[in-house]
Amino acid sequence: MSTSAGWERPRTSLHTDHYELTMLQAALHSGAAHRKSVFEAFARRLPDGRRYGVVAGTGRILEGLADFRFGPAELEFLERTGVVDSLTLDYLENFSFSGDIWGYQEGETYFPNSPLLIVESTFAEACILETYILSVLNHDSAIASAASRMVSAAGSRPCIEMGSRRTHEEAAVGAARSAVIAGFNSTSNLEAGLRYGLKTVGTAAHSFTLLHDSEREAFAAQIAALGPGTSLLVDTYDVETGVRTAVDLAGDALGAVRLDSGDLVAQAQWVRRLLDDLGNVNTKIVVTSDLDEFAIAALQSAPVDSYGVGTSLVTGSGAPTASMVYKLVSRQDKDGTFIPVAKAAKNKTSMGGRKYALRKLNERGIATHELVGIGHRPEDDGNDRQLLHHFVKNGEVLPGWTGPEAVEKARRRHRASLAELPGVVKRMQRGEPAIPTVYEEI
Known part of the structure; x- marks a missing residue:
């Protein structure tokens, strides 16, 4: 096997x-x-x-x-x-x-x-075998069914599974696997990556920025460790300042900025304009923040490049069992x-x-x-x-x-x-x- x-x-x-x-x-x-x-x-x-x-x-x-x-x-x-x-x-x-x-x-x-x-x-x-079969099928099929709707709403934009902290540790592995089956591009869960060869991704949380004496210092440390192609979380303090600092440090090689709060549609639009004005036309925008298939559909008109989905996905987006x-x-x-x-x-x-x-x-x-x-x-x-x-x-x-x-x-x-x-x-x-x-x- x-x-x-x-x-x-x-x-x-x-x-x-x-x-x-x-x-x-x-x-x-x-x-x-x-x-x-x-x-x-x-x-x-x-x-x-x-x-x-x-x-x-x-x-x-x-x-x-x-x-x-x-x-x-x-x-x-x-x-x-x-x-x-x-x-x-x-x-x-x-x-x-x-x-x-x-x-x-x-x-x-x-x-x-x-x-x-x-x-x-x-x-x-x-x-x-009854209970074992049903516990796995009900959980995994519920996640895959929700994930499929999210992928459909996202169109050609990739979705990232990142809900491990919102469910049981073993259920998190099944959720990651199910999400990828239904079309998610990657997962944050390393155990799922080990078992099933899934692509794993991730960079840093707000705590990393808060650990350092300034946002600039945190970004500089992340870029030094992970390279300028990393994704920087720019909404710990002021988003505009965060974007400008990120570009100043990484230049036009900056991989992505991540938005995790606020009005994501409006914010993504003006962040895209700001990045383009600063010469970072290839820097992508990743959005997170309690997304579900309806929020993803609402972001279709926004200049978003990928979606990170957590809680709603691993709970079946309102249908936690099949x-x-x-x-x-x-x-x-x-x-x-x-x-x-x-x-x-x-x-x-x-x-x-x-x-x-x-x-x-x-x-x-x-x-x-x-x-x-x-x-x-x-x-x-x-x-x-x-x-x-x-x-x-x-x-x-x-x-x-x-x-x-x-x-x-x-x-x-x-x-x-x-x-x-x-x-x-x-x-x-x-x-x-x-x-x-x-x-x-x-």
């Missing part, structure tokens, strides 16, 4: 809920634990007003699958606290996933009820045949049966709807696209779906997937999903 050198994956088996293991225990006692089963992860709806979602996190799930084991420390904890009995402990001691996993490629757009991840295995194996669920949709009967199963609650409907998904495209290559076959593969009329990929076969993760390679592959998939959707997906206004999901039964 591909990961960058220098990083060791943590064990993932106890990243789960108590009741996953008590269900396992009860199923072992009833004899049903080893029934072949099919579980499916999907979202019943998109966040209110969103037109599409973006799949992310699959690669992290597959990386964690290799370490979903119960070693001495985990088994001792479960025994000491009485979570499960000796029969279940014996099962867990030898646990390793031996089934198959299919799903949408990372970076793919999705819609309500898209079968994003399908786990085929025994009930026991699929059951205890609201995905993981449901048993089919299981083997006593005679060996598979039967569809589904919860019957009126407000939480699920469709039983193993799913197969196809993106239907018109003669111009634009998506018209998502066609989901129940128990069979929908027919491709020649220019449609199959959405499900085989990630794990007989417990072995197939090549190409983990590590830095998977991130770059996902970036390409996202660009292509977004390009085939109707143009309405670029609008920031609230609306219905860009294409409908249609079920096809035998």
